[in-house]
């Protein structure tokens with residue numbers, strides 16, 4: 001996939017994929033969006049000392065980096081599993097300005113996250129273990145025993161990649177979510193909300209980041 005580096009309205013970068021006519025983040029602010037959706041509406045709702053996180057779409061590593069930086073501030077222990085079908089090249093990730101704009105003291109961790117090998121768990125810090133899985137979500141089978149407390153569902157939008165939001169795919173995610181686990185996404189589509197509700201999530205519509213009216217959060221009941 002060809003990608004172009006774009007500066008969003010908060011000054012942070014995102015990538016644009018011409019073939020899909022789609023950005024990796026909101027053009028109103030990539031960092032603003034990730035902090036709002038995944039850190040505030042997701043991570044900060046899970047107050048356990050140890051949390052198992054599943055991300056769909058590792059992409060630029062922004063969510064992983066923000067999550068790691070939070071653990072340094074708050075002392076939580078995180079196992080972070082992230083699925084990605086199309087990993088970025090070094091040339092693509094090394095141009096991203098996230099660490100220069102937020103938590104610059106942890107710049108090295110941003111690079112460590114990207115340089116970590118695929119499909120092997122790596123302790124990036126004593127509190128943050130990363131497992132990047134190079135896989136296609138559509139065909140991927142989650143290990144039966146792996147249950148997650150928090151899901152960051154950050155796939156391309158349903159109108160660009162409908163197969164990622166299919167009920168069968170969401171059902172796999174529901175099965176790998178622990179009871180009381182939280183699912184968050186920037187997507188606010190009614191069909192996604194209703195499908196997740198039918199899979200056992202108690203769904204909420206929350207105010208979105210700049211440029212977006214609402215986002216979705218579900219709690220597995």
Ligand SMILES: C[S@@+](CC[C@H](N)C(=O)[O-])C[C@H]1O[C@@H](n2cnc3c(N)ncnc32)[C@H](O)[C@@H]1O
Nearest residue numbers: 024057058059060084085086136137154155156
């Ligand atoms: C909206 S982007 C967001 C990525 C990331 N969370 C970030 O902040 O940069 C969606 C990501 O899903 C990945 N993706 C697309 N199809 C996939 C598939 N079938 N399985 C796993 N990942 C996929 C894309 O390559 C891209 O990195």
